[in-house]
Amino acid sequence: MPGKSNQQRLALDALNAAMLPVLEAAGAEFIDPDIIQPADVFLERSGEHIRSRTYLFTSPDGEELCLRPDLTVPACRYHLETAADPAQPARYCYAGKAFRHTPGETGTAPVREFDQVGLEVFGAGDTARDDAEVLALTLAALQAAGVSGYRIEIGDLGLFDALLHSIDMPERWRNRLKRQFWRPRAFRDLLRQLSAGKRKTRTAISGLLDEMEESRLDPVAFVERHLEAMDLQMIAGRTVEQVAGRLTEKLMDRSQPPLTAEQAGLIDDYLAIRCSPPEAVERLHAIEARTGAVFAGAVNLFEARIDEMMAAGLDVDGMEFAAVFGRSLEYYTGFVFQIEQDGPDGASLNIAGGGRYDTMLADIGSGAQIPAVGLAIQASRLLDVAGGGA
């Protein structure tokens, strides 16, 4: 489509005019972040799966730029560059275009731009209450837009983190499990490998590890001698100490006792949870009884969030909690939610979503960590689903 017709434009304007006051009434300042953004912050933050869909270009003065693929990062940059003290609480809302290349079915043109309405809440507050409020605001905005009959799925990435920290294992194993969390199959393979206790099949560097095991040299000296013998210089941003450190960890893995069946079972039992949030609280308590205080803290936060949702009048029994939800959403750190509705052809459409991303502002330059939680509503899609814009 070459653009919006007058009628479509009016329908979108009407949607925005209905939804934005809901967000502004919650204390959000309506801002208009730049469409053209420095490419680096998106590329370093999101990696190739976003880059491959982002419109990148070079400015006449040589700067690497992009059309914003979302409005969350532009809102974060706006906050960091304009707030007198970025750590102080602030709320922003926006309505505008985001640009992502989405290939069409064969024979149809790609979709390149879509309209988004969103809210970001920055700065320390009451975590459970802020999380619940952001979901409540999403639903209030959808109601103002005349949308109903959707499904709500929620998740909590903080629970998984806390569970791993409640289970006794080397930190490097936790990191590996966390990194593979995004890939269900690889995660299962890794968990099986860590709990099987059998030595991994030999790799191209097993021989080197054998030598290291026999050697009387300390790891750094061992690596230095080996590099010297091969006439190799360290290149590509890593140090002898880092290489020696990872080799040492690999050696330690050889003698590390595997995860027990009970420990692996805890992880399996947690990941299997998919039910209404109140029922999930019960099941989380059952797991909590088998773990330590770290997980109990995360369960408390989950429960407090559910309480806040109920206090805000949300129908929590109608929602679904899935322990694995959020697996595909890399930058979130805690509460996550997604709202789906059936499109005109019956296929499920993701019409809104959001969550907590407490490390993003620090990652793009705030220095100290500043908590953040936000929502985004796919305004273009609301026009396609029943009731939207009515």
Next chain:
Amino acid sequence: MNGSSNMTLALPSKGRLREAAEAMFARAGFEIVKTGSARGYQGEIRGLNGIDVAFLSASEIAKALKDGTVDLGVTGEDLLRETIAPENPVADVVLRLGFGPADVVVAVPECWLDVAAVADLDQVAGEIYATHGHRLRVATKYLELTRRFFAGHGLTGYRIVESLGATEGAPAAGSAEIIVDITTSGSTLKANRLKVLEDGLILRSEAILAARREAMTKPVVANLRQRLELAI
């Protein structure tokens, strides 16, 4: 590129690929003659009606197959796979031609003694982000092949640095940490003190005859395929 109802076959216009392709067509009994001016980029195959020839660079051939400006082409499988997404491909391999072998591989600095496989890169990427504040950088001209391969391995903490030449020098030059590149004997990698990861083979490529999907079933293509097959 094709005014008549003839199909267009794109052949490499330069280099070893061109020589090998021409030799193979000659063995199959096809004489390729240039039409138009002596330096022309068009031709025909004597003894095979219904096919016009266009001479293009190997990478242009993959793009032309994608766009549909040619129906058939001889190019490298690496270029075809890089240019045309594997799900629902608009063009695919008709015949592997048995020359121009090359592997597309992931290679890392030899001095990374602790790195054997793609799984190690995941941890090293985390380490590099923590130390330098940037992602693990991968120098390559194969953007799509790299993305697909790493996505299949669940590696996310990297960033591609597009490289249009001398890719294997990037780690030593400091413009990237690792590379995805083509190798035949491995000697260029070795000279640059790089090693291939043990599960780092992305594609075993060779020269191929490829066709647009709608051209695959044409009798003239079957004929071409049959005679080329005997000349491999």
